Amino acid sequence: MATIKIVTWSRADKDGNYPIGFKISNNGKPTYIFEGHTLPSRDLWDAKKQQIKNTRAVPNAARLTNYLTKRLSELRDKAIQLQTDQTVTHVTEIKYAYKQAHEPIPEPIHSYFNTVADQYLEEQKACGNREAYLSDRGRLNRFYEFAKNEKLTFPDVTVDFLRRYQIFLKQVRKQGKDITIPGKPLSEHTIVNHLMIVRTIYNRAITAKLASKDDYPFGGEGKISIKKPESSKIGLDETEIQNLESVDLSELPPIYNDARNIWLTEYMFAGMRVTDCLLLKWTDFQNGRLYYQMSKNGEHGSVKVPAKAISIIEQYKRYATDKEFNKHSLIFPYLMDLPTLDDRFQLRRRVAFTVSRLNKAMKKIMEMIGSTKNASQHKARHSFAQRAEIMEIHPKVLQKMYRHESILTTMKYQSTFSHDKIDAAMDAVIGN
Template sequence: MGAVKLVVWSRPNKDGQYPIAVKISKNGQTPSYIFTEHALSERSLWDSKAQQVTKAHPNYKRLNNLLLKKLTEATDTTLEMEANKTDSSTRAIKKKIKPVCGATFNEIADIYLKDQLALGQYNIYNADKPRIERFIEFAKNKNMPFSEITVGLLEKYQRYLRTCKNKNQKKSDEPKFISERTVVNHLLLMRTLYNRAIKAGAADVKNYPFGEEGKISIKFPKSSKIGLIDQEIASLENLDLSANPILNHARNIWLTAYYFAGMRITDVLLLKWSDIKNDRLFYTMSKNNEPCSLKIPQKVHPILEQYKTDEPRHDLIFPELKFLDTLNDIYLLQKRISHCVNYQNTKMKKIFAMLDIKKKSSTHVTRHSFAQRAEELGIHPRVVQELYRHESIQTTMIYQSNFSKKKTDEALDLVVG
């Protein structure tokens, strides 16, 4: 049988207090400890033989009653698990008594956000924190247990989300509701948190609300992907911006991304002079850590020439990230890149307006533009897959299908004339 007792930790915590814990031990097994929310200012306030706080503590009666409840709960759970012949290891008993993480939505969500910060995931943290706040606002209960997050509640949450206004738009703009893709992103986060709660023992898998057949099914809405046509690319290349170096630099970033097969802006901003060898670019994609080698197109050389005399720092070609002390702090790096992307998109919006191009101007459109041009020229999907570094040709085929209009255009011409 497992032995359950109350102990005081031998070392003080960061506050100089000695935590009180429930110790669960069995022969031949590593003991497990469940820390209570209580601690002592001195170890001398603990009677180890009686397993209680001494009378020298000002609140010894109340504290001993609370600790006795903890001890009784742990003892009863141990006996129950041994009687039912279930897994009664010290670790299993601990998990049964107290999940590895908190049992409420807010506790699981808080740990999730702290994990993103620890991993340096600025973009994920920045996107998911307001989504968590939105669910708490809807539920009106940040301490909601996962047992109450049911299919019915999530269906109400979906309807609620579709009535929410976009918080990122300017106050002067006409109010807009959040997109269907944003609704999906909220549900994806809820699924992630529920999965974490199950792993932590804070939720029961039998109550899992996501899936098919009467549960919450998450389906990504289809969106139109529109790139620039050849003439629009040419007008962008030929626009005289010699009098405006800021807009000229924004165009250089955009065109570099386009010339390198729709390279993601994170990778563009991280390009180094040492990545260039024998007229080829060798770099690692930030999204999937896939190594990539591309021929440097002739159109890229004039762009690179504009930055060769700049102050060298971190060996970077473009200046956006040069003022950072290090490129190894992932959180600060992602935060800086996020700000740069917003600034870049603002400048490109001005350039597109100058050219009367009524399409989205973000750097991601460079990927759509390259994909569209590749489809028009009939480049084999296997080649495009290699350029995009997709693991599966299926992914490439699905992506390229957004730009495959030739057959439908021909069919329309044949029928209509």
């Protein structure tokens, strides 16, 4: 027959109090049930009388004694019932049966969507992810505009709700400069981004146990499936790049020459991203090679410095010795006056402003060389990838140059620029 009694634990908890609960013994094997009640000292419990000795030392002492006595009686009744029915052979089964009978019914989850979303935005801001913070804040505001509910819970975000949200997004028009002219509808890519931030917030809530997986509206059959559409990636061809190198910009403000130089530097260093280019330092160049850490994923690497790149960089030698203005030993002048490069949010803000100016300059330069192509700073990466595909550079080599973690990423990226085999197939079927 199992024996059950009220006991105090021999070791104090982190607050210096001693847990008090129940010890169940059967055939010399004990187990314990503690429900969060404690005493300031083990000596305050009278094991023989099963009550608290000094009621002044324990708040609500009489109530706690009554509670423990009642629970002790219930435990003993449960043990007798189980053993009479011969369904129990171990003390843990008594403990489990007792706890199951007294398990509180969980209250429904009422965490609000905007509470989790606000925390996400604050984290993005704190981490300096300015672009993600601003773009996702705008997408969430549009989601709230549709929901028309400040206290939207996660169970409210159903499959039907999101399908109606998709229709809403397809009817939204971008706001142009002239508010009298209807703007263009949102692109499929933009609509997908709006759905992705909702999914991100929902996943965070599930991880934090603030939402149930059972209510999750994304995924398989009958739910909302999110697939990013392939975006068009068109780079400059060899002739356009040569024209870009040779066009005379001497009569234009310095930013035009800087825009051209920064674009070409990105192109010559395997499609370097513009943020990394603006952060280039003189110390990054050693023994004819460029060594730098990619800001997007932290990957390190090095590439050979082409002669054309050296001639571009030499144009900025005058900044190398100006320690007062160029506090950070940068090559290009657009971030030199920042107090620190460690404030990621302010850094990204300045980069975004600078890129906007550079892209406007590049648009005019492209008009000067007779091209209608978009030559934004990121197109330098596309141009390199397009040229590498034509030259049939091995994907493994490109993976290292791009700093991709997976070769599959490189192959998928390069496939966008692979046209020769398709063109050959068309010629074979239709003719030139």
